[in-house]
Amino acid sequence: MTSFTEENYLKIIYKLSAETNSEVSTNAVAELTLTKAASVSDMLRKLSEKQLVKYQKYQGVRLTELGESVALKVIRKHRLWEVFLVEKLGFNWDEVHEIAEQLEHIDSEELVERLDEFLGFPKFDPHGDPIPDMNGLMPELRHQCLSEIGIGQLVVMVGVAEHSAAFLQYLAKIGLTLGSQIKITEFNEFDKSLSVNIGDNLSHFISHEVAKNLLVESFKH
């Protein structure tokens, strides 16, 4: 029904319009699909014919309900496979993206639902990203960026807003993983950098750039 390539376009349009909450530009799609704008134009016309997107020439694109449900199914598969790779096969969280990019296109509803059950119906993937259910419903999120948290507050790391292997490896190196407890001990006005306690003892310096990409929730005992 939908090809590997079409699914990638839908997934990327979904992500871009989730960020901006409005029409997505041809160039933005071209950048993430690693193709040229001309190719994107072609594909948008085709996806539009298939009722997967709403597309007006020169006016950007957005997903239809149908397109969104396809995108969410791909995202569901991607995140479930990431859980499998980390929880069952012992991969690190910075090693699973490329493999999941392939696995997300395996076409079998039965497989997805059995995998979900096998994994214990996880609500979040190894990066803290929410896993939509079979109807495309996302678990509720109430995270904030670490950069928005005040001094003294105790929070728990629940996700990352940036997924590059380099960033993920850096976090692992300084002892930050999902579930880590963080308390801000110092805030430096001039560069917005932070000093934090990670867990009980480790004290660490965290740049604003990093803090912006750390998703946290207030600690619940």
Next chain:
Amino acid sequence: MTSFTEENYLKIIYKLSAETNSEVSTNAVAELTLTKAASVSDMLRKLSEKQLVKYQKYQGVRLTELGESVALKVIRKHRLWEVFLVEKLGFNWDEVHEIAEQLEHIDSEELVERLDEFLGFPKFDPHGDPIPDMNGLMPELRHQCLSEIGIGQLVVMVGVAEHSAAFLQYLAKIGLTLGSQIKITEFNEFDKSLSVNIGDNLSHFISHEVAKNLLVESFKH
């Protein structure tokens, strides 16, 4: 390096030449790839340029060492994923083929080796087919067809020579699975049909057609 399609051709050429132990004909390949002979000719020329097969026009095709190693890697992945689907996700043995046909093309050595370990380094898939190791080495086989076994001998079912869902479901229905103990109690000359005891009690009629497709080993206590 090798495309999805190329891998399928190599896999099919491997299977056909394992059966006949000689050059494989264009038509035979066309039948299994569900394409036309003309398409196969094209692809064989291409695979030949890539040193994956040895191909002389009008003289059939066989795999090179390189081609065989690619084919064996695909077969390894197919069979490991089948074990995963049955052992971990609870699929029946007649439901896994199509899904494994997709999973076998996922490209990650690391994934295959970790999956192998996760599954406990199985030597056979859910149909009793041998799983080549990472170097393409197959576990040794010493099975016979049930049709070659004499009256009174106690054997264990270790595989099937036919993989259709219909056949597999039939076996499940009469209580035959890998590991079943079988003793032939009667042989009927005129149609070569058998009466057998399955396990301790079940007595069953088995046609020659079915017996030919049941792989057994003599029972070891």
Next chain:
DNA sequence: ATATTTTTTTAGATTAACCTAAAATTTATT
């Protein structure tokens, strides 16, 4: 040994997904 049939290959098209270069449209700047 020649003729017929079958198999295989070549020639020429098609489709999906991409490309470059040129044209059209929108956005930004004076």
Next chain:
DNA sequence: AATAAATTTTAGGTTAATCTAAAAAAATAT
């Protein structure tokens, strides 16, 4: 508001994998 700049689309081409129809080679039968 008119022009310049940026973005987007169209036009025309390429590649991988397929097809049909016709030609060539091999196998079979008289």
